[in-house]
Amino acid sequence: MKLFDRLTRCAKENPQRIVLPEGSEPRTLTAADRIIADDIAKIILIGDPEEIYHMANDMNLTHIKEAEIVNPCDEKVIDKYAPLLYELRKTKGITEEEARLTTANPLYLGCLMVKAGDADGQVAGAMNTTGNVLRAAFQVIKTQPGISVVSGAFLMLLPEGLNYGTDGILVFADCAVVPDPSAPELAQIAISAAQTARDIAGIEPRVAILSFSTKGSARHDRVDKVIEATRIAHEMNPDLILDGELQSDAAIVPSVCNKKAPNSPLNGRANVLVFPSLEVGNIAYKLVQRLGNVEAVGPVLQGLAAPVNDLSRGCYPEDIYKTIIMTCNQAIGIKSNK
Numbered sequence: 186m187k188l189f190d191r192l193t194r195c196a197k198e199n200p201q202r203i204v205l206p207e208g209s210e211p212r213t214l215t216a217a218d219r220i221i222a223d224d225i226a227k228i229i230l231i232g233d234p235e236e237i238y239h240m241a242n243d244m245n246l247t248h249i250k251e252a253e254i255v256n257p258c259d260e261k262v263i264d265k266y267a268p269l270l271y272e273l274r275k276t277k278g279i280t281e282e283e284a285r286l287t288t289a290n291p292l293y294l295g296c297l298m299v300k301a302g303d304a305d306g307q308v309a310g311a312m313n314t315t316g317n318v319l320r321a322a323f324q325v326i327k328t329q330p331g332i333s334v335v336s337g338a339f340l341m342l343l344p345e346g347l348n349y350g351t352d353g354i355l356v357f358a359d360c361a362v363v364p365d366p367s368a369p370e371l372a373q374i375a376i377s378a379a380q381t382a383r384d385i386a387g388i389e390p391r392v393a394i395l396s397f398s399t400k401g402s403a404r405h406d407r408v409d410k411v412i413e414a415t416r417i418a419h420e421m422n423p424d425l426i427l428d429g430e431l432q433s434d435a436a437i438v439p440s441v442c443n444k445k446a447p448n449s450p451l452n453g454r455a456n457v458l459v460f461p462s463l464e465v466g467n468i469a470y471k472l473v474q475r476l477g478n479v480e481a482v483g484p485v486l487q488g489l490a491a492p493v494n495d496l497s498r499g500c501y502p503e504d505i506y507k508t509i510i511m512t513c514n515q516a517i518g519i520k521s522n523k
């Protein structure tokens with residue numbers, strides 16, 4: 186079954202509540218209407234109800250009336266969520282008045298709804314920068330237990346005939362967030378990427394932490410970091426099939442693995458590739474996408490206690506639709522792991 190067919194079916198079977206802070210943005214409204222029409226998730230739009238209904242009417246979006254609409258200017262809404270923000274941020278110096286003002290920011294309000302258990306995940310970024318979307322999530326939703334760093338994975342959907350990964354999928358991480366992870370952070374990225382492989386790709390993770398060295402073939406501080414990250418990741422999850430430090434060919438080509446790392450539990454069949462820095466991860470996913478004619482789905486933000494996903498400001502309604510579906514599946518996965 187194709188990736189999005191499976192994700193859609195799973196989302197329909199376990200309906201989640203997804204909050205869209207950019208509630209009066211036309212592409213967002215179009216995607217939300219389709220999600221409701223297809224019975225995939227419950228949609229919460231943040232925005233002025235009158236403006237949203239007016240736009241939906243003009244755009245002939247007949248299902249938007251079934252969405253819940255939360256007005257960020259409504260004092261009752263601010264009264265409900267501002268105390269939570271104040272509690273979460275008071276040690277960082279926020280005042281009660283500042284908490285009220287920040288709660289009226291839709292990106293924060295959406296995260297507060299998730300934190301309060303009134304929504305299961307958030308999708309934003311059609312109008313806001315990545316930094317703003319992430320900052321609200323970092324400050325309000327925070328990370329999963331045992332994880333202190335949020336990272337971004339891409340699902341690389343390989344064309345037929347390219348026999349790598351599992352079911353034609355490789356998961357790449359981190360390609361979006363952490364410029365220069367320490368060894369413990371790299372270990373966390375590996376653990377989070379394994380969860381993304383399970384929750385979104387639907388594959389049993391086989392994780393390689395990559396380097397320019399395979400099992401001591403080169404010596405450098407950067408190699409040591411990957412060796413240490415591998416050790417920590419093993420400690421964090423001893424049951425995970427995981428290995429490092431490996432070069433990328435030893436990770437995904439069985440014959441190369443046999444020669445360079447004959448004892449690797451991956452046997453050259455890794456399906457999750459963890460890069461030692463954001464430079465490598467970001468460059469690698471873009472090159473593979475272009476040179477290999479590979480579809481790159483993401484970034485999927487991983488490591489948060491509840492899912493928030495960021496859109497590109499150039500996104501299409503179809504991208505928002507798919508991101509909502511992925512977010513539903515992450516929410517289902519995170520809850521089932523609790």
Ligand SMILES: CC(C)(COP(=O)(O)OP(=O)(O)OC[C@H]1O[C@@H](n2cnc3c(N)ncnc32)[C@H](O)[C@@H]1OP(=O)(O)O)[C@@H](O)C(=O)NCCC(=O)NCCS
Pocket residue numbers: 277315316317319320323324328333334335336360361362363484
């Ligand atoms: C999100 C981002 C804006 C944070 O930058 P910042 O505001 O300078 O970050 P700060 O260091 O002030 O951190 C703000 C909060 O986020 C937390 N944080 C920062 N990076 C984090 C991460 N990767 N995971 C978890 N929390 C993180 C900090 O701990 C801090 O929390 P606190 O306020 O409770 O102490 C920055 O990491 C960013 O812009 N990332 C996006 C990178 C990007 O654009 N990538 C390309 C997209 S594909």
